Amino acid sequence: MNSWNNVQGISFSMRGDVSLIEVDNVYAQAKMTAHGATVLSFCPKDPAGQVGEDLLWVSENASYDGKAAIRGGIPVCWPWFSGYQEEFNAPLEDDVEAPAHGLVRKKAWHIDRIETLENGATLVEFVTQSDEQTRAIWPYEFTLSLQVVIGETLSLTLTTTNRNPLPLIITEALHTYFNLSVTKDITLNGLQGSQEVDTLKANKTRIVDGGLSVSSPIDNVYLTVQSSLLTSVDDQPSLQIDSSNAASCVVWNPGSETVKGFKDIADDHWPQFLCIENGNVWSDRVIIEPETKHRLQIAISKP
Numbered sequence: 001m002n003s004w005n006n007v008q009g010i011s012f013s014m015r016g017d018v019s020l021i022e023v024d025n026v027y028a029q030a031k032m033t034a035h036g037a038t039v040l041s042f043c044p045k046d047p048a049g050q051v052g053e054d055l056l057w058v059s060e061n062a063s064y065d066g067k068a069a070i071r072g073g074i075p076v077c078w079p080w081f082s083g084y085q086e087e088f089n090a091p092l093e094d095d096v097e098a099p100a101h102g103l104v105r106k107k108a109w110h111i112d113r114i115e116t117l118e119n120g121a122t123l124v125e126f127v128t129q130s131d132e133q134t135r136a137i138w139p140y141e142f143t144l145s146l147q148v149v150i151g152e153t154l155s156l157t158l159t160t161t162n163r164n165p166l167p168l169i170i171t172e173a174l175h176t177y178f179n180l181s182v183t184k185d186i187t188l189n190g191l192q193g194s195q196e197v198d199t200l201k202a203n204k205t206r207i208v209d210g211g212l213s214v215s216s217p218i219d220n221v222y223l224t225v226q227s228s229l230l231t232s233v234d235d236q237p238s239l240q241i242d243s244s245n246a247a248s249c250v251v252w253n254p255g256s257e258t259v260k261g262f263k264d265i266a267d268d269h270w271p272q273f274l275c276i277e278n279g280n281v282w283s284d285r286v287i288i289e290p291e292t293k294h295r296l297q298i299a300i301s302k303p
């Protein structure tokens, strides 16, 4: 198919109209696609090489038409999270509609490199940049890359380069769908001291003073998050999320009613996942000086 086929443990396949990159190395099996630069699966191996369960969730009803964002995995929300924010951006032209969660989760990125690192981990890098379509909505120049490293941890680095003569203001998130059953007893630690905004309760605000006991539906934004996050399920540590340059976290599950509005999630599948989205949203926006870079990083592992 192309020169990347020579890298050990890499194979390609098609799902609908979307090309998948499959990685199988000493640490894990993983799947991703250049459509939206979306990581779809990460199954760590134990020391004996046994493949464990997927840490990520993808909806059985996800669309692979190469047009819609794939429902699940780790979609990239950039250069705005949620709705378009005119306070940070140029006003929209009258006939222009700005897509939710930004411009790149449905975009065809290109594969810039795939290589095996010295420690046996696999690096896949996707790149995209401003073009006619992005300029028609958002009149700024940029280069954006997503480096994915499949190793002991699943590490993602989203690098924004500002190609404008003026500062660029963005919001962003790596919108991870975790394979966590929200009907179990899930606690999320590491949000202590951050500001919680409960968007389902008219943006009610509080400072978090302990572990968050997750119940569905939930759509909470956490600002000024200081530390790594650790989830436990029924008191057993289940996931660790380390991040850098990520001041915000969003915790989302639609629950049994709101899910009915999602054609790519079956009505009874909302208990199968929990989104924990690390990034910089709302007032945690990032200002990038001309010709400089900003890097958002996360590393996901099983503790």
Ligand SMILES: O=P(O)(O)OC[C@H]1O[C@@H](O)[C@H](O)[C@@H](O)[C@@H]1O
Binding pocket: 100, 101, 175, 219, 250, 252, 277
């Ligand atoms: O349907 P979308 O655009 O993928 O968004 C899914 C969810 O994404 C979350 O990040 C938001 O907090 C939710 O409010 C939203 O419903």
